[in-house]
Amino acid sequence: MPRVIMHMDMDAFFASVEQRDNPAYRGRPLIVGSPPDQRGVVCAASYEARKFKVRSAMPSRTAARLCPEGIFVRPRMDVYRAESARIMAILQEFTPLIERVSVDEAYLDVSAHFTEIPAADLDAAIEAARPMAAEIKRRIRSEIQLTASVGISSNKFLAKLASDLEKPDGLTAIKDSEKIAFLRPLPVSAIHGVGPVTAQGLQALGLMTIGDLQDTPGAQSLESVAGSFATRLRERAFGNDDRPVDVSDERKSISAENTFLTDTDSRPILRTALKEMALDVSQTLAKHGLGALTVQVKVRYSDFTTLTRQLRVEEPVTTERDIYRLACFLLARHRLVTSPLRLIGIGLSTLVDPLQKQLRLPI
Incomplete structure (x- = not known):
């Protein structure tokens, strides 16, 4: 059976949802994120704003300088998650083998649709997948009123590369026999x-x-x-990638961050932020019935230098208290608060079933 992989990527998802819901934003440079008079970053930018080199993760003040006519709107994550669920439901109608990468991006293994094509004729299977990709795009446009770009090839690397080539609203296939020549000039x-x-x-x-x-x-x-x-x-x-489409729905990590309005090294302010984030991630752990074996802290300084430090514990942490304690331990052990911080964050990974045992700090 030939291996045929698709990569579906929504076009400027957050910004496109806002432009769909508010006609006044259509055709205008729209920037989803914190307003430029506050400390924060860009979450997404419409294609009109991208012409001014505005991009995600850019400080909002920089985006406003690059795009003075930009319209800033705060993100509505609940709305984006709801729309994402509708999009993923459409994809499920084509194949159950879906790896959801983020709210607006997924890999699909559609190989089972082409069992009648010999495995040696991989190019024919990739071309045969074009109508299916076109139908996925049509369904998303019709039912969600948004556009998506889809790439088709023999593996995840090439499929993702293909989906990026003709954005927005693209549909590109990279044949296996042409992949080496296709890649050469890039x-x-x-x-x-x-x-x-x-x-x-x-x-x-x-x-x-x-x-x-x-x-x-x-x-x-x-x-x-x-x-x-x-x-x-x-x-x-050489266009080779043997990674399978991962259909597991297990959480790989959980994180929370706080960007301060003013850079600070105030211990009371930092402790308060850490406690709030520890509560946030511990509630997410509880919701999914998980514990974490790896705890990470992230700091960003005034010059945007970003550092992360982590530790692995023997027994899973689950509580706000333990997560907060380990985060403070990491900050102190690595002397991370040597100057005012722009951002601080807590991350949890190596997520496992929780065990009711007492936590021991590593020495």
Whole structure:
């Protein structure tokens, strides 16, 4: 059976929902996030705002400077989650093999629809999936009044790459027989996992395009820049990716953050923020019947330098008190509050069934 993977990605999801619900925002540069007169960041930007180089995670003040005519609206997460549920329900009608990556993005394994096509004729199966992708897009447009971009290929890496190529409202297929030639002219940054630092390191070695990576013998020469990612980097350069579509609905992590209106190193303010976040994440743990074996703290300083530190415990934490205590322990042990903080956060991962045993702090 040929392996056919789709990647569905909503177009500027948060901003598009706001433009759909408020006609006055349509065709206007819309920025979803904190207002520019407050400390905060951009959650999403409409395509009109993106023309001014406004992007998510950018400080709202910077976005306002780049796009003076931008309209700022606060995010309505409950609305976005509800719309996401409707979209995922549509996808479920096409296949139960869905990996939900975020509220607006998912992988679909649709291989079972093409069992009559020989496995050796993978290109034919990928092309045969086009009508299904078009129908998914039509259903989302008709029932949700939003547009989505869909990529089709033989694996997750190529399917996601394809969905990004013709946004918004795109439908792109990358045939397996054409993947190496297709990838050659693309910049190295097109490979998922290659961030700005890795890209700069590769470029310093004269590796500007994916074709340059293809022409580099072995992965060892890439280890000085990419480290343990070097082997996977070379595999991606040839369009190879054996990751399955993960259909488990288990939570992988839980987190909460607080961006302060004014940078602060006040211990009472930081303790209050930590207690509120510890309560937030502990309630999420309780809702899903989980405990956490890994606790992480995140801090961001005035110059936007961001640090994270974590520890692993032997027995799962579940309570607000224990999460708060471990977060304070991490801040103190790593001396993270050496200057005023712009942001502080708590994250939990390695989520497991909770055990009713006493927590012991690591030494």
